Amino acid sequence: MFLKSLSLLNYKNFSSAEFDFDPKINCLVGNNGKGKTNVLDSIYHLSFGKSYFNPITSQNINHDADFFVIEGIFEKKDREEQIVVSAKRGQKKVIKRNNKPYERFSEHIGFIPTVIISPADRDLIIEGSETRRKFIDGVISQSDSKYLNNLIDYGRILAQRNSLLKYFAANNSFDRETLSIYDMQLEDLGNFLYRKRKEFLDTFIPIFQKRYEIISNGREKVSITYKSQLEEGDFRKQLEDGLQKDMALQYTGVGTHKDDLIFEIEGHPIKKFGSQGQQKSFLISLKLAQFDFIKDLSKVSPILLMDDIFDKLDENRVAHIVDLVATDELGQLFISDTHGDRTEKVVKETGQTYKMFNL
Numbered sequence: 001m002f003l004k005s006l007s008l009l010n011y012k013n014f015s016s017a018e019f020d021f022d023p024k025i026n027c028l029v030g031n032n033g034k035g036k037t038n039v040l041d042s043i044y045h046l047s048f049g050k051s052y053f054n055p056i057t058s059q060n061i062n063h064d065a066d067f068f069v070i071e072g073i074f075e076k077k078d079r080e081e082q083i084v085v086s087a088k089r090g091q092k093k094v095i096k097r098n099n100k101p102y103e104r105f106s107e108h109i110g111f112i113p114t115v116i117i118s119p120a121d122r123d124l125i126i127e128g129s130e131t132r133r134k135f136i137d138g139v140i141s142q143s144d145s146k147y148l149n150n151l152i153d154y155g156r157i158l159a160q161r162n163s164l165l166k167y168f169a170a171n172n173s174f175d176r177e178t179l180s181i182y183d184m185q186l187e188d189l190g191n192f193l194y195r196k197r198k199e200f201l202d203t204f205i206p207i208f209q210k211r212y213e214i215i216s217n218g219r220e221k222v223s224i225t226y227k228s229q230l231e232e233g234d235f236r237k238q239l240e241d242g243l244q245k246d247m248a249l250q251y252t253g254v255g256t257h258k259d260d261l262i263f264e265i266e267g268h269p270i271k272k273f274g275s276q277g278q279q280k281s282f283l284i285s286l287k288l289a290q291f292d293f294i295k296d297l298s299k300v301s302p303i304l305l306m307d308d309i310f311d312k313l314d315e316n317r318v319a320h321i322v323d324l325v326a327t328d329e330l331g332q333l334f335i336s337d338t339h340g341d342r343t344e345k346v347v348k349e350t351g352q353t354y355k356m357f358n359l
Contacts, residue, residue, distance in 0.1 A: 001074060001075065001076040001077070001112070001113075001300050001301065001303070001331050001332070002021070002023045002024075002074065002075055002303070002331060002332040003021050003043060003046075003072055003073070003074050003303060003332060004020070004021060004023075004073045004074065004075055004080075005018070005019060005020050005021065005072070005073045006018070006019045006021065006039070006042065006043065006070075006071070006072050006073075007019075007069075007070070007071040007072075008039075008042055008068075008069075008070055009068060009069040009070075010061060010062040010064075010065035010067060010068040010069070011038065011042055011060060011061075011062065011068040011069075011070055012035065012038040012041070012042075012060055012062065012068075013033075013034075013035045013038055013062070014035055014038065014062070015062055015064070015065070017035075017039075019039070019357065021332070021334075021355065022332075022353050022354055022355040023075075023332060023353070024330065024332060024333065024352040024353045024354060025332075025333045025334075025335070025347050025350070025352050025353065025354035025355070026332070026333070026334045026335070026354065026355050026357065027334075027335045027336075027337065027340070027343045027344065027347060027354060027355070027356045027357065028040070028334065028335070028336040028337075028357045028359060029336070029337055029338070029339070029340035029343055029356060029357065029358055029359070030338070030340075030358055030359035031338060032338060034359040035359055036307075036336035036337075036359055037053070037118075037307050037308070037336060039334075039336075039357075039359075040116065040118075040305045040307050040334055040336055041053055042070045043072065043114065043303065043305060043334065044114060044116055044305060045060075045070055045085050046070055046072040046083045046085055046112060047111075047112040047113070047114035047303070048109065048114070049085060049093070049095050049105045049108055049109075052116055052118065052120070053118075053120060057087045057093050058087070058089055060087070061087065061089060066088060066089050067086065067087060067088040067089065068086065068087055069084065069085075069086045070084065070085045070086070071083070071084045072084075072112075074112060076112075076300070081097065081098060081111075081112075082096075082097070082098050082099070083095070083096070083097055083108075083112065084096045084099075093105075095108055097111070106145070106148050106149065106152060107145075109141055109142060109145070109148055110141065110142040110143060110145065110148075110298070112303070113142050113143075113294045113295075113298055113300055113301075113302035113303070114302050114303045114304075114305065115287055115288075115290050115291045115294070115302045115303070115304050115305070116287070116304075116305040116306075116307065117283070117284055117287045117288075117304070117305065117306045117307065117309065118305075118307040118308065119307065119308050120307075121283045121286075121287065122279065122280075122283065124263075124283060124286070125263060125270060125271050125274075125279055125282070125283070126271060129258065129259065129260035129261075132260055132261040133257075133259055133260070135261075135286070136197055136200065136201075136259075136261070137151055139200070139204070139290050139293060139294065140196060140197070140200050142294050142298070142302075143293075143294055143297040143298050144196070147192075147193070147196050150189050150192050150193060151193060153185075153189055154186065154189040154190060154193060154256065154257070155257075157182055157185045157186055157189065158186065158252055158255065158257055160182060161179070161182040161183075161186065161252050162250065162251055162252055164178065164179060164182065165246055165247055165249075165250045165251065165252070166250045168247060168250075169247065169250050174247075179243075183236060183239045183240070184236075186235075186239065186252075186255060187235050187236045187239070190230065190235050190255050190256045191230070191235055193256045194228055194230040194235075194256050194259075197226065197228070197256070197259065198226060198228075200293075201224065201226050203293065204224075204289060204290075204293055205223075205224050207289040207292050207293060208222075208224065208285055208286055208289035209221075209222060209223075209285075210289075211284075211285040211288045211289050211292070212281060212282065212285035215281050215284060215285055215288075216278075216281055220265055220266050220278070221265070221266055221267075222263075222264065222265050222270070222282060222285070223262075223263075223264045223265075223267075224261055224262065224263060224264075225261070225262040225264070226259070226261060226262075227259065227260045227261070227262055228256065228258075228259045228260075229254050229255065229256075229258055229259075230255075230256065235254070235255070238254045239252075239254055239255075242254045263282065265278060265282070270282055291304060295331075300331070301330060301331030301332075302331055303331055303332045303333075303334070304330070304331070304332070304333050304334070305334045306333065306334065306335045306336070307336050308336055308337065308338075309322075309335055309336075309337065310337055310339070310342065310343075322335070322346050322347065322350060323349070323350060330352075335347070340356060340358065343356075344356060
């Protein structure tokens with residue numbers, strides 16, 4: 001699978017732009033502010049129906065326009081697929097596959113498997129647990145539509161339960177029967193998500209550790225630990241035991257929406273004890289493991305987007321990373337960089353076909 005061509009209309013800083021891509025490696029080079037990252041983000045947009053960097057749809061429309069259109073022509077399993085994402089201010093976003101709109105955006109997730117590596121990934125280390133949960137959910141959802149649908153349902157039931165708690169507080173009332181219905185649904189969905197996340201991490205963590213070992217030349221050991229309240233006992237009982245606290249806070253304090261991942265290097269939190277280079281290697285290993293995991297399950301090589309890959313990594317390590325992915329197993333690789341000569345030198349040595357785009 002690969003992206004053959006891309007057309008942008010009023011997307012971010014582009015009023016109009018068209019690209020014809022190489023099936024293997026594509027390098028977007030130029031000074032900062034020219035739109036290299038925006039091109040990568042538009043490809044991500046075609047895959048996930050939203051921006052990686054700014055999920056607020058209206059803010060991705062060019063300042064001088066009222067709408068944007070992104071069109072991509074992909075080749076997948078010897079068939080041409082047209083994906084179009086469009087949005088108009090004040091209206092609902094539309095995603096079409098071969099001119100047919102999706103009724104539910106979730107139906108599109110996983111059709112164009114894509115992995116992005118970006119400096120913004122550092123949020124996975126420095127931000128709260130929600131960012132890390134989104135990472136897990138994003139990886140699993142690309143290859144498991146049942147998981148994605150149950151995740152959406154869990155979020156909906158959780159929001160309804162929280163609204164009910166607020167209603168109880170505002171009206172000085174309590175209805176255990178209605179609350180029990182939400183608890184039962186949360187229990188079923190939450191236990192499903194917990195099992196799936198646990199199964200996923202059992203497979204994913206060894207892949208990640210292998211990637212890190214190669215990138216770091218085995219200089220240090222890293223680990224990921226899954227932390228969930230559901231490990232502490234029966235979910236339904238925890239909901240019942242925490243009811244008084246939930247009513248006081250008007251918020252559900254127990255469940256898979258509180259899950260987290262603990263990232264460590266040599267047994268210590270990488271957030272506090274990892275250098276910038278170690279943190280970047282950790283994050284790249286996460287994303288390459290995501291690439292491997294999706295490829296193994298879907299039997300399709302994801303498109304790999306590498307934004308500003310030279311940031312905080314030396315050229316030799318970057319060359320090693322590009323060499324890792326630029327083999328026959330690679331679907332298609334996009335790299336953005338401010339220095340064209342540096343990028344071209346690295347990709348030339350892979351022996352793969354490539355194109356340079358100066359923005």
